[in-house]
Amino acid sequence: MSFAITPAKRKSVPMLISLAGVSGSGKTYSALLLAAGLAGKGSVGFLDTENGRGSMYADSPGIMSALPDGYEIAEMKEPFAPSRYSEAVDGFERHGCKVLVIDSMTHEWEGHGGCSDIAENNKMKGTPNWILAKREHKRMMNCLLASGMHLIFCLRAREKIKVMKDANGKDQFVPIGLQPIQEKNFTFEMTLSLLLEEGTHRPIVTKCPEPLLPLFAGEQPLVTKEMGRKLRAWSEGGAPAEENPDVLFKQGTEYAAQGTVSYTDFWETLTGKQKKLLLPKHDENKELARMADERQKPANVAPAAGLDY
Template structure:
């Protein structure tokens, strides 16, 4: 198969974002508010109900996301998003099924809360590996297709994917505001395969104060800053995603332009059917212009107009009357 190089152009993107943090850091709420900001930006004239219907949650956390329905966060009241109670087993196939179900229900943003269960949960990859017989190292190789399939689920479903990931919790002892030593909970590595972080467009790492910094940010919108993840972040993100070239929209616009030109030509041809003998010469001029632009039904209409002109009796012109 030969390759066909072409000039690089940035196209519209679908978000694949990780919300990484320890328990209680606010991953789920951050994802909900970000999703809301994206869809509110996408549908500025839609009702609140319509906007929330564009957001779906695949919930592996025993329905925890439902705790936030109808709760107020700043200026946003969480509405009735679509929800899947995602019970075990947490296999890669079932993650894909959950995303597909929400997509088919009309969701344009899918929140996976959480992706960590696919790695370290009932029926997840670690448990599956533990139950396999034979060489442990070779068994990991056999399971590599699970990660490949999961990456396809995140990147090839043509919906925005926001994933929460748990981190292993550790404590550090440091001076508090009173200058006394006190333990502070921190999150370390996310609970997922190490390479999975590279698949995300943005990785938001959220601390105990519910502020996030990025360890990866392809958008370069948030790098180097601590941000509170809310609807404004979602709005800003959606605008960035929409800055790319939409190839399908370009093709549709080009076709619409051609159709409009053809319609205008057809309209002029129909007018020719009514012209007088004194304007016959214009048919020849118009024929030349038409042939230079189109090759289809407009030429048939032109032939029809010419045929009519040859058979009808032209009315006298104003000049002849005078």
């Protein structure tokens, strides 16, 4: 038998997140804050298709506070072909980025040289060649899904109308609200999809895994770096979104058993409330982490420095 069948275990999984909204809804700013939390100590990349607008936030006090070391940026000019997005994602990953913000992903679908242009410019018997366009789009999606980075996509949104037949067979135009401008199945590939309100910038959840729903319970908070930290913790199998002392104790012990670096990374993903809940076990976990370090290091290596958190 060529397949190895083993018990299922929770593994670290890169997240694909979409933030959709009209112009001025806070997509770029929110995406950078989310990226700051997702990256932890890793670097954040930014693919700018908006003629350099991504650099406008480099000196924003809020972004500078969230990303003290800044973020790496590259500009993409037209054509916005799917293959160029794949190339850019590969380039940022090779550059060492842990999180990549793509602003805007809408250009890939209806920007100059994007899928709409591919279909129109390669007509077959006068009909737009959507088979070709969607094939190129699918290849790009396979690249995105295979990336080891967390990917955050900013999407433009517009009001859409659905045509439906009434009881008499006549067409009725029914508004269906704001919809992301992308291929219709794009959001189904996302781990998390949010629609940002124009006035408040608050996120409306359009797709979310059940374990993350507590993040968005009650009155919707603004997107923050802290939210990104919680998403990273979940993606890495760390602290759950809800505050559950038993789960935190168990996970703290598991991370401490892997050493100081592992436990430090786990501790830094926790909220203030979660740290307070875990505090009774914190010193015990730090000692467990030190012991793990001792077991793992080669002989004649100096002891590790003390934990300062």
